[in-house]
Amino acid sequence: MEKVRMIIKRELAGWKTWHIVWMILANLVIIGVSLYQHDTALSILAAVTGVICVILCGLGKVSNYFFGTINVILYAIVAYKAKYYGDVMLNLLYYFPTNIWGWILWEKNIDQKTNTVYKKRMTLKQDFILLFVSVVSVFGYSYILKLLGGNLPIVDSMSTVFSVIAQVLMIKRFTEQWIIWIVVDIVSVIMWFVALFNEGASVAMLLMWSVYLGNAIIMYVKWRKETKSIVSEA
16 A cells, blocks of 8 residues: 555656646536537547546656556547547557556656656657658558548558557657657547548547647647757667
């Protein structure tokens, strides 16, 4: 029990006023609009746990993986109903196990002074390799999704491939993860916007990805400032 208390104390340490305001405001908007639009409890819960996860990640808190694990299961169900099979496979076959992996690695890289995870940046060489792998993977996976009959295969592929890459960068604590997340979030906002107005899909999912986008921009600025003098090899 003592270890549990220490972990909780660590996760609650270092919060600033704007962190709390951002967390509360983002979730209130999602819950309020979703209830007004009569969205399902499943979609709302998926959106809320997802928002909590990405904000905690941006703050460098290991507890983001707890909420992230719940989110990936719920989101996979919602995505399946919308026929976004790439997102379904991404969440169940990739996010779920890598959340466990990330949880373990982040626990080993905690800054005891700030109670947050150590952060770092990529090298220029790593940036070029990442770009090449991303482009090849997006076009290759979009072809597979097209064969499966999924909606918006190229958009779905971009969302999936960039999410895979961003998750790896997140686990390795690279600041550049937020640039990739921004791309993922823009693509996903478009994807769920189309689904909402064409098929009446979940408004909570559209709001969730919109909050993700705003959070990614905010956290990129935050992490970049904190890693200004740090460039690390993988």
